[in-house]
Amino acid sequence: MKKLVISVVLVNLLAACASEKPKEPVAAPMSAAPAAAPVAEAPAAVEPAAAETAAPVAEIDELNDPDSILAKRSTHYPFDVSVIQEDDKPLVQAHAKYLSEHPERNVRLEGNCDERGSNEYNLALGQRRADGVRKMLQLGGVNASQMTTVSYGEEKPKATGHNEASWWQNRRTDIVY
Amino acid sequence: MLLRAFRSVVGILFLVQASVTNAEMTIEIIGAGEYQVPVAIVPFGGDGKLAQAIKDVVVGDLLRSGLFRMVDAEGMSPHAPAEVSYPEWQKRGAEALVIGTVTAKADGRIDARFHLLDAVKQAKLIDQAVSAEDGQLRAIGHRIADLVYEKLTGDRGVFNTRIAYVNRIETKYKLMVADSDGYNEQVVLSQDSPIMSPSWSPDGSHLAYVSFETGHAVVYVQSLYTGQRKVLADFSGSNSAPAWSPDGKQLAVVLTRDGSSQIYLVRPDGSGFRRLTYTDAIDTEPNFSPDGQYLLFTSDRGGSPEIYRMAIKGGSVQRMTFGEGNNYSPSHSPDGKGFVYTHFTNGKFFIATQDFKTEQMEILTEGGWEKKPSFAPNGKLIMFASEARGRGILATVSSDGRVKQRIFSQSGDAREPVWGPYP
Structure with a gap:
């Protein structure tokens, strides 16, 4: 820690800068966002009682039930952490159960990070987040061939603010059917 | 030598602010060297328009060096030289003087001849012809600036080198190559998917980079001459962080094909993969030492991201960074005596260097959103990604931390810069 100095930081106001737009980083749209699930942060409902969700007649895919825990498809993490948090385990386990009962369904697990860290480190961290979800799904009985993983690192932020509220949204793994 | 007297003024910091601007680009310079050589650049004789353009480039280059x-x-x-009145230049305080002539040939070729004169000793330092194809006017200016810089500082100039970076405008990503001052931008690749981690081949003919165009991270190698490209690594999971060996015969890359992110070697044609690290941790961002014997890399094997060093031929791995915060993105200095990296602490990113002998971290920047540093091939400047006014920009800092510049391109976020080799 020495000579950082250059005490005076002079910022020229040049004509070219005056036309500056205030702020613009825009997130790449989540091209692979699950069509069915805008994933609201609804309180983690208890397993919906089978009796009230559906009459025994028609085959209703639980996946399309917005009140089902299966509607939650993202796990979230603290900074620089890839371990699935306790709060998110029920939803991963629910997807494990569903997928093991529906071997014809496939998922892509997409790991994402906030913008802190290097791009490459975050690519690796996002991969580890996605791999962590895959591992838990596999332990829950899902066939490895039903799953692929991808990391977007910090490259596809869902929220673009430089603050914890945005970062929290970006540190996640999406389970994409 | 002309300019040895300058160390005498210690403790006084000369500050300069200078700006070079045109429609496309704004460059801000902050700070200055301990001593600044007073030099006069006289507009060349001959074609007035060419002369002015060359002068602008030479002045811009020399000012940016601080x-x-x-x-x-x-x-x-x-x-x-015969037309020079030395007493007048001495009165104006000039120690050095650049004069010359420039002419455009019928075939578009541009010929310049310039002299660098020592105004104090009244001696010729350089007398040289520089020429270029039509449209390469800036290259002439950079070449003259390099020669002047080299003569007056003793270090090789880097004004005629190039940089690569990624420009992101909303959801559009462009892999760019430009002159080291940010001008003369050329698009290497343009697409709607992220592009990361460009890396120059040692001869400057190819770029390796990471592209998400197929939906996940794949490493490509592309010729800058023909535009032709090929897949270097495309295994399941992520393929990333390409880094060329100094002899250009292999690259280090990071793959997750065997589990966590690990470092491998591969030939430039995508053959002969060989795994180098064996951990369950993240090992990434490999960077070769100039002698090709070592890799610096980022790993969280100790619990959080830090810089490590290993010999290519195997053996023990040495942790290089300690203390508070995290560290990322190591890149060797061209003389191999140290490295530059990103230091993250208290919510801010800094550009820092470390000397292998002293093992001391030296922070070069004020801190903020500063990432992905790389040295200019003369080791005197470091380029990195920064942020200002809500945008990603390119920035440089001199290796002693004294002189900084920020380069604002026309639009979008500039990311992932890397300084190319000498031409």
């Missing part, structure tokens, strides 16, 4: 200040040449127009 090691020069411009002496007013108003009312003076010598174009040959």
